[in-house]
Amino acid sequence: DADVTQTPRNRITKTGKRIMLECSQTKGHDRMYWYRQDPGLGLRLIYYSFDVKDINKGEISDGYSVSRQAQAKFSLSLESAIPNQTALYFCATSVAGGVDGYTFGSGTRLTVV
Amino acid sequence: AQSVAQPEDQVNVAEGNPLTVKCTYSVSGNPYLFWYVQYPNRGLQFLLKYITGDNLVKGSYGFEAEFNKSQTSFHLKKPSALVSDSALYFCAVRDRFSGGYQKVTFGTGTKLQVIP
Numbered sequence: 001d002a003d004v005t006q007t008p009r010n011r012i013t014k015t016g017k018r019i020m021l022e023c024s025q026t027k028g029h030d031r032m033y034w035y036r037q038d039p040g041l042g043l044r045l046i047y048y049s050f051d052v053k054d055i056n057k058g059e060i061s062d063g064y065s066v067s068r069q070a071q072a073k074f075s076l077s078l079e080s081a082i083p084n085q086t087a088l089y090f091c092a093t094s095v096a097g098g099v100d101g102y103t104f105g106s107g108t109r110l111t112v113v
Numbered sequence: 114a115q116s117v118a119q120p121e122d123q124v125n126v127a128e129g130n131p132l133t134v135k136c137t138y139s140v141s142g143n144p145y146l147f148w149y150v151q152y153p154n155r156g157l158q159f160l161l162k163y164i165t166g167d168n169l170v171k172g173s174y175g176f177e178a179e180f181n182k183s184q185t186s187f188h189l190k191k192p193s194a195l196v197s198d199s200a201l202y203f204c205a206v207r208d209r210f211s212g213g214y215q216k217v218t219f220g221t222g223t224k225l226q227v228i229p
């Protein structure tokens with residue numbers, strides 16, 4: 001099994017719908033992150049969490065929310081999806097400080113029509 | 114504000130030839146530097162990191178990177194490219210002493226194409 005598992009792998013949804021992307025990890029890492037990847041823009045941080053009681057906004061949090069249900073689970077929600085949220089979404093984990101780098105999931109490709 | 118630049122959107126190299134993927138960075142203090150690789154339909158995989166010490170860092174799959182403080186660069190290299198090295202490569206930087214959350218900034222990625 002993968003260290004960081006994202007579900008679903010692909011999703012097509014309609015404008016205005018609420019959608020949740022889920023992430024679970026077996027690394028035992030405290031820190032979890034949600035990133036968005038767009039061609040030519042690299043990865044941009046949406047939200048991050050240092051532990052279950054800690055949630056922080058990243059650089060592009062508008063239109064998104066998150067929930068850290070447990071140390072191993074971190075979900076991302078789009079409350080009312082819009083077409084410019086069409087992107088590849090990655091969950092990542094790290095130990096404190098991140099000096100060992102991040103472990104990424106395989107991504108969720110989201111299309112909003 | 115910290116930043117990372119990967120000046121080449123794509124690098125083409127013949128199989129067996131040496132490859133270089135360029136990265137320059139800007140941070141207020143001393144950097145932690147990383148390289149990741151992304152294969153199609155996969156997440157990013159950690160390749161190597163520079164934290165401190167020797168400027169030449171060795172990583173996975175025969176890759177290495179050279180930290181050059183005066184040029185603020187961290188170029189990824191491999192002596193002999195393989196077709197299987199074809200992928201998207203990301204450079205990332207983090208300020209060593211930013212306190213609290215140490216933000217990691219990723220570059221925009223360089224597509225490496227190794228031609229048989």
